[in-house]
Amino acid sequence: MPSVRREDESNEPVDSFDERVLRVVEVIPPGRVMSYGDVAEYLGEGGPRQVGQVMSRGTGDLPWWRVIRADGSPPPGHEAECLAAQRAEGTPMRPDGTRADMRRARWDGVIK
DNA sequence: GTGCTGACACAGG
DNA sequence: ACCTGTGCCAGCA
Secondary structure, three states, X not given: OOOXXXXXXXXXXXXXXXHHHHHHHHHOOOOOEEEHHHHHHHHOOOOXXXXXXXXXXXXXXXXXXXXXXXXXXXXXXXXXHHHXXXXXXXXXXXXXXXXXXXXXXXXXOOOO
């Protein structure tokens, strides 16, 4: 008889990868950001592309603009919205203002 | 299985 | 600073 089943696809996963990603997005403090790769590393699973995949499918009301590329540039197709939101919450930006200053804006995942 | 795609990352030139 | 190639991981035709 089938006993303990770890990955049962016939049942709805209570805690999908998508949801774990969104949960991280939710806790990033205002004025700080994380790269796609940071999120993946923080979770200890998946990769930058998987995280990007989730983000592209919509994050609901969550602060999606706090997850950007490792070089600080906003996601393609959402530059204006992203930069506006970041400027509004005082995210450290580079002199040019087109991307976040990762050195200062990056969040390590530790809530002080 | 094979190949292409994507809100990525990184090393070179 | 910009462009290109390669590595990466999943999903899908």
